[in-house]
Amino acid sequence: MSKNESLARPRFEQRVPDGDDRPRRVCTDCGFVDYENPRVVVGSVVSWQDQILLCRRAIEPRRGFWTLPAGYLELHESAADGARREAWEEARAQIEIDQLLAVYSIPRISQIQLIFRARLTAPEFAAGPETLELDLFRWQDIPWQEIAFPSVNWALGHYEEVRDLAAFAPRANPPGETGDFPGR
Amino acid sequence: MSKNESLARPRFEQRVPDGDDRPRRVCTDCGFVDYENPRVVVGSVVSWQDQILLCRRAIEPRRGFWTLPAGYLELHESAADGARREAWEEARAQIEIDQLLAVYSIPRISQIQLIFRARLTAPEFAAGPETLELDLFRWQDIPWQEIAFPSVNWALGHYEEVRDLAAFAPRANPPGETGDFPGR
Numbered sequence: 024m025s026k027n028e029s030l031a032r033p034r035f036e037q038r039v040p041d042g043d044d045r046p047r048r049v050c051t052d053c054g055f056v057d058y059e060n061p062r063v064v065v066g067s068v069v070s071w072q073d074q075i076l077l078c079r080r081a082i083e084p085r086r087g088f089w090t091l092p093a094g095y096l097e098l099h100e101s102a103a104d105g106a107r108r109e110a111w112e113e114a115r116a117q118i119e120i121d122q123l124l125a126v127y128s129i130p131r132i133s134q135i136q137l138i139f140r141a142r143l144t145a146p147e148f149a150a151g152p153e154t155l156e157l158d159l160f161r162w163q164d165i166p167w168q169e170i171a172f173p174s175v176n177w178a179l180g181h182y183e184e185v186r187d188l189a190a191f192a193p194r195a196n197p198p199g200e201t202g203d204f205p206g207r
Numbered sequence: 208m209s210k211n212e213s214l215a216r217p218r219f220e221q222r223v224p225d226g227d228d229r230p231r232r233v234c235t236d237c238g239f240v241d242y243e244n245p246r247v248v249v250g251s252v253v254s255w256q257d258q259i260l261l262c263r264r265a266i267e268p269r270r271g272f273w274t275l276p277a278g279y280l281e282l283h284e285s286a287a288d289g290a291r292r293e294a295w296e297e298a299r300a301q302i303e304i305d306q307l308l309a310v311y312s313i314p315r316i317s318q319i320q321l322i323f324r325a326r327l328t329a330p331e332f333a334a335g336p337e338t339l340e341l342d343l344f345r346w347q348d349i350p351w352q353e354i355a356f357p358s359v360n361w362a363l364g365h366y367e368e369v370r371d372l373a374a375f376a377p378r379a380n381p382p383g384e385t386g387d388f389p390g391r
Contacts, residue, residue, distance in 0.1 A: 032238070033237040034237070050234075052236060052237060054217065055239075057239075059282055060247065060282070061281070061282060063245050063319055096244070096319065097245070099317055100245070101380075102312050102319055104312075122376040126310075126321065128286050128287070131283065133284075135280065135286055135321075137310065190374075190375055190376040191374055191375075191376065192306040192374040192376075192377075193376075
């Protein structure tokens, strides 16, 4: 029996803690308040010359679909450091960050995505443990029917939109779009 | 005796949960994994004509010092909605967001700050519960010696830097600066 199995399951209730103004998850055993915060995803549209690096996901959700090198920001990490770490973990790629391309908000899952425009420092990359395969794609060769998430589509579109701009205001969600899949 | 006082205190240990790759806070009683994430602060440099809205803090840390209307992003909230909510909560101000001014990373306290450039929709404002007083300041009248946090100084400087630009790349931490107070 593992240590985990020997433990009781946590019991939480929704309750407004003292001094707060909205309900939080509070443990009924020990009073621990689980302050849930939005999570930050950091990632990049990474290019080499006129091609874009995409990774085919080896993990759920959306295993087998194509995405950008991106993932959750860790504690004590700057946004740019997190984006560089994810490029290395998922694509064994070393990148040079140019500027912030977009800030997307996915309110249903409380996610803020900070997506940078970046370049490979050399045309070298390899699949990390969360990636099945990866490749550089010309715009017309991007597997549009097999993109993992709506925000990947947005980022690619915004990348194309600012391709010739040296400096620009970062993009946000397309009007009215929340990042959920249609019909879900 | 309040409900809180009747509860035992939570006991956490640092341990690598199954399937993870780094230590997390795990409750020794029930196995709950407290995945700590960086927190997102949203706020704005809010102007009315050539003046900037600043709020004197009614709460610690840095009670009595001047800051921007800003605070933690809540669950299920977009970044822009959060910045508008904070302007209302702290300054009873209605704002129109222009564009993202800056993304600051404060790694020591695992904070990502998204600071917008915004305008008052009317010259109306009032102190919310976390604000002692507030006012519009001309650049030369800003109380530079009584600014609450380094990132407030950065945001004011970056605001001035892009004052005449309709679109610009958002700014990041000044080179080498981490947002900590000197000497701490």
